Amino acid sequence: MYTEKVMDHFMHPRNVGEIDNPDGVGQVGNPVCGDIMKMSLRIKDDRIEDIKFKTFGCGAAIATSSMVTELVKGKTVAEALALNNRMVAEALGGLPCKKMHCSNLAADALHAAIADYKEKQVQASR
Amino acid sequence: MYTEKVMDHFMHPRNVGEIDNPDGVGQVGNPVCGDIMKMSLRIKDDRIEDIKFKTFGCGAAIATSSMVTELVKGKTVAEALALNNRMVAEALGGLPCKKMHCSNLAADALHAAIADYKEKQVQASR
Amino acid sequence: MRNVYLDHAATTAVHPKVLESMLPYLQDKLGNPSSIYSSGREAKAAVETARAQVAALINAQPDEIIFTSGGTEADNLALTGVATALSQQGRHIITSRIEHHAVLHTAEELERKGFQVTYLPVDPDGLINPDLLEQALTPETIMVSIIFANNEIGTIEPIDRLAKIAKKHGVIFHTDAVQAVGNIPIDVEELNIDLLSLSGHKIYGPKGIGALYVRRGMNIKPLMQGGSQERKLRPGTENVPGIVGLGKAAELARIELPARSAHLTELRDYLIDGVLSSIAHVRLNGHRTLRLPGNANFSFEFIEGESLLLSLDMAGIAASSGSACTSGSLDPSHVLMAIGLSHEVAHGSLRLTLGRENNKEDVDYVLSVLPDIVGRLRAMSPLTPAKEA
Amino acid sequence: MRNVYLDHAATTAVHPKVLESMLPYLQDKLGNPSSIYSSGREAKAAVETARAQVAALINAQPDEIIFTSGGTEADNLALTGVATALSQQGRHIITSRIEHHAVLHTAEELERKGFQVTYLPVDPDGLINPDLLEQALTPETIMVSIIFANNEIGTIEPIDRLAKIAKKHGVIFHTDAVQAVGNIPIDVEELNIDLLSLSGHKIYGPKGIGALYVRRGMNIKPLMQGGSQERKLRPGTENVPGIVGLGKAAELARIELPARSAHLTELRDYLIDGVLSSIAHVRLNGHRTLRLPGNANFSFEFIEGESLLLSLDMAGIAASSGSACTSGSLDPSHVLMAIGLSHEVAHGSLRLTLGRENNKEDVDYVLSVLPDIVGRLRAMSPLTPAKEA
Numbered sequence A, B: 001m002y003t004e005k006v007m008d009h010f011m012h013p014r015n016v017g018e019i020d021n022p023d024g025v026g027q028v029g030n031p032v033c034g035d036i037m038k039m040s041l042r043i044k045d046d047r048i049e050d051i052k053f054k055t056f057g058c059g060a061a062i063a064t065s066s067m068v069t070e071l072v073k074g075k076t077v078a079e080a081l082a083l084n085n086r087m088v089a090e091a092l093g094g095l096p097c098k099k100m101h102c103s104n105l106a107a108d109a110l111h112a113a114i115a116d117y118k119e120k121q122v123q124a125s126r
Numbered sequence C, D: 001m002r003n004v005y006l007d008h009a010a011t012t013a014v015h016p017k018v019l020e021s022m023l024p025y026l027q028d029k030l031g032n033p034s035s036i037y038s039s040g041r042e043a044k045a046a047v048e049t050a051r052a053q054v055a056a057l058i059n060a061q062p063d064e065i066i067f068t069s070g071g072t073e074a075d076n077l078a079l080t081g082v083a084t085a086l087s088q089q090g091r092h093i094i095t096s097r098i099e100h101h102a103v104l105h106t107a108e109e110l111e112r113k114g115f116q117v118t119y120l121p122v123d124p125d126g127l128i129n130p131d132l133l134e135q136a137l138t139p140e141t142i143m144v145s146i147i148f149a150n151n152e153i154g155t156i157e158p159i160d161r162l163a164k165i166a167k168k169h170g171v172i173f174h175t176d177a178v179q180a181v182g183n184i185p186i187d188v189e190e191l192n193i194d195l196l197s198l199s200g201h202k203i204y205g206p207k208g209i210g211a212l213y214v215r216r217g218m219n220i221k222p223l224m225q226g227g228s229q230e231r232k233l234r235p236g237t238e239n240v241p242g243i244v245g246l247g248k249a250a251e252l253a254r255i256e257l258p259a260r261s262a263h264l265t266e267l268r269d270y271l272i273d274g275v276l277s278s279i280a281h282v283r284l285n286g287h288r289t290l291r292l293p294g295n296a297n298f299s300f301e302f303i304e305g306e307s308l309l310l311s312l313d314m315a316g317i318a319a320s321s322g323s324a325c326t327s328g329s330l331d332p333s334h335v336l337m338a339i340g341l342s343h344e345v346a347h348g349s350l351r352l353t354l355g356r357e358n359n360k361e362d363v364d365y366v367l368s369v370l371p372d373i374v375g376r377l378r379a380m381s382p383l384t385p386a387k388e389a
């Protein structure tokens, strides 16, 4: 059902956890649908210095979360914003059809965290 | 499907054929339904001295015809008239349900032959 | 006594390689294909392999194959499923007078539900005239269902021309190919077939499994409700061993088709020639050449089919008849009536259907016992003319 | 790695004796039971033996058993067949919210066809209150269909009381006993059951075969049209090996029932106690004692079922979940919702169903790996309270 890469990220997820005093936090999904993803970021000089996730959801949800953290760590905020869910699925060697829509939300969680970071910056600069 | 007795009468039918110059002949059934039975009789002193049959039909039709000839040979006309299809089936150790009505006409053929015999007697006595 | 099985149109023996393919799924491989753990995924993969094997036999795509419990269910699903889905577009269906009961009785049931059904007649050889189909089509027609090759008389219909006519008029074309599949080449693309029924146990596969080919994009409703197996068209836990067996049977049929067909055609012609030349008052039912490789169907005048079958059985020969007596109904086969036989002649029919295990010695054996059996029954029959008895 | 199969409610392995009984019919015994020659009659006799074996398991008469292609078809035949036959008498049907999809979706389809359906609720343990059935009955009610024991949470319904109420009101009573048959004693006479569905592959029999018990004299219409097999209630060439296998499975189930049930109950209680005592934030779904001998169903808070199944699979354990992610639908199991679980808790459900091959070591193995798996997933979950992670 899942590719080896998906299974690898599911069994050995990268960057699980929460960052203390994060620069941005984003959460998407809801328990009714069975998937919740939470990303927290530390950003320095417009780069993602650290990123961690927590996920409630199926194997695909956990693997996409893990993959997103790997893909964007060290990247600029702009580069991170360019990442979308389809690219995450591709990086994992593909996802089963029925998982493409329900569980592939990790890029959304990342974007939500970046939005939170930008909001905080605006507030701080006031 | 069939009892041993039915199969015996089917494979070794008694009294197959036609009597020359019979005292009575009866035929029942029709080709549309798939069964035709013809009985011919020689009667002497109100007794069935000889009886022969010809049958177009399934195994049950042939076996019941054969059994009827055995049951009534040597019997009086009155005794022969008392025979009915149910008794023939019983003498064969039973017939499958679906054969009870369509193929169990041998007693009817016998009765038709006896009716023919009586008619001929009435005409002869005129 | 020799035992000769000549009822392959009724059912065939499971091919040893088919059984071999099924055994693991009857023994230790027990996953439910809908489950996500390893054995479930393995079962799923086996089902998908079988789907591709069945598809390949008729040049379809794997996702166009829906597994059912047999030919009957495939026919019911095709007719009822399309009629229900398209009832807003029209309520007229065209079929033939020589369909298997699975199609015929389903069409009658649809009539009771308010559909109109035209039953095309056939000529004395059992062939449907494509012009009659052309004439029968109306703007209300939503579906045409014609048997590919008849199960009793073996006649192969001009499916290419019939399906082309349906296509020209934008009407769905279904064919009951239960007897044809595996015996003659079928290419659903080339033939413009939209739906096709097939059954495992007619092609040396297991009983209780069949398939409906459903062209992509077809609008069709399921017959049953339940789980979402088979793309929601056929609920119920998949019959994994049955499906795997059907797949293997389809693969073998595809590979062996030319050889099987040549072998059967040769035996069939030898049998037909032998019977016609050794027994008088006999007629061959069905078309002489446009017929299934393994099918021979005769009518023996003056005698009745069941007594013939019983006598053959005593001689170790398994066969079939269109006689009413064997079916438990009062009428002889509707197919034999449709080709214009009288009741008596229809009652005296005998179907001998050859299969891959049969050989020339089997046919010789039949030819050695049949004349005596027919003679014996004719001697007993009141219908036999005096000079023949 | 140890392999532990704990998904017997999804499908069971064919019992070796069942396979043994089927093999002759998959090898050389090839008759079609409708044929009159010897091998056909032999096949017919084998089918009738199986019919008696199935009947004996539920104290029915052999002629009250109709073979189908599985539990799904039996359910569809029961509901649609009775509704169609009795639609003149009334158009109201009562069922429950925790039926299998084969009943639930058929009921919904009947609603689309103009029937009214009442779906009885259940209490938090999954039990139906017979008083609610009494209240739901109207003069229009023609049929009640209640699952005997639920396939997800294992709760056994008070069928005796429910069926008695239906009988008192002269209403047909059907029960989907696919999970109950063979696991708990069932006597259709004593319980006043009119129709009962069962499936082969849930009782160590083959897939693709099931049966519907239909009380004598019942008015019911077939689902499919075709040949006149199964007293005209189920057309199609009989799946002889499947039927023979189901018969054997039923016989074994009847003989071994007390032993199987005792064995499973002991293992189940050991498993339930072990999980509840070693893992926090866990709830047992379904009634604690009125449950199938082999069923355990838990909800683990803060985690999702599919990730749990995947992790168990990596540890060699095959199980099932009511999580939406495994079914491909967006909603979690309707059964878990019906007993009042929140979406999160329903998503975190795990069903472990034991079978005859399982032993205490299997349960010990599960108990040894499950806490770590749950702990690991909880550590990853944003829903886990900080103090638990």
Ligand SMILES: Cc1ncc(COP(=O)(O)O)c(C=O)c1O
Pocket (backbone or CB within 6 Å): C009, C010, C069, C070, C071, C072, C073, C075, C100, C102, C147, C149, C150, C151, C176, C177, C178, C179, C199, C200, C201, C210, D235, D236, D237, D238
């Ligand atoms: C032409 C045709 N259609 C349909 C069927 C029904 O197939 P099954 O018996 O597998 O349901 C048969 C066989 O009996 C057949 O010969």
Ligand SMILES: Cc1ncc(COP(=O)(O)O)c(C=O)c1O
Pocket (backbone or CB within 6 Å): C235, C236, C237, C238, D009, D010, D069, D070, D071, D072, D073, D075, D100, D102, D147, D149, D150, D151, D176, D177, D178, D179, D199, D200, D201, D210
């Ligand atoms: C309670 C219940 N009813 C019906 C079914 C359907 O049975 P089958 O999959 O054999 O069609 C199942 C099993 O999936 C079940 O558990």
